Amino acid sequence: MYVCICHQVTEDQVREAVSSSKSTSDTLKKLGVGGSCGICLIDAVKKLEEEIVSHKNSSLTSLKDRQKS
Numbered sequence: 001m002y003v004c005i006c007h008q009v010t011e012d013q014v015r016e017a018v019s020s021s022k023s024t025s026d027t028l029k030k031l032g033v034g035g036s037c038g039i040c041l042i043d044a045v046k047k048l049e050e051e052i053v054s055h056k057n058s059s060l061t062s063l064k065d066r067q068k069s
């Protein structure tokens with residue numbers, strides 16, 4: 001599903017970018033999200049925040065699993 005129609009950015013691209021970006025604004029800038037009409041920004045930021053939380057949770061789970069073994 002597209003997050004930004006103008007720049008044809010998908011949820012998968014957002015998910016991938018989260019792991020290599022320093023911040024939400026860095027990710028948006030890197031992908032070009034919101035750089036044209038801007039109508040996507042509110043939903044794009046929500047999606048990014050969800051992905052950041054999900055990424056942090058999976059990193060914590062993986063760290064806990066490593067500590068157990």
Ligand code: FES
Pocket residue numbers: 003004005006007033034035036037038039040041
């Ligand atoms: S839909 Fe993202 S800038 Fe227009």
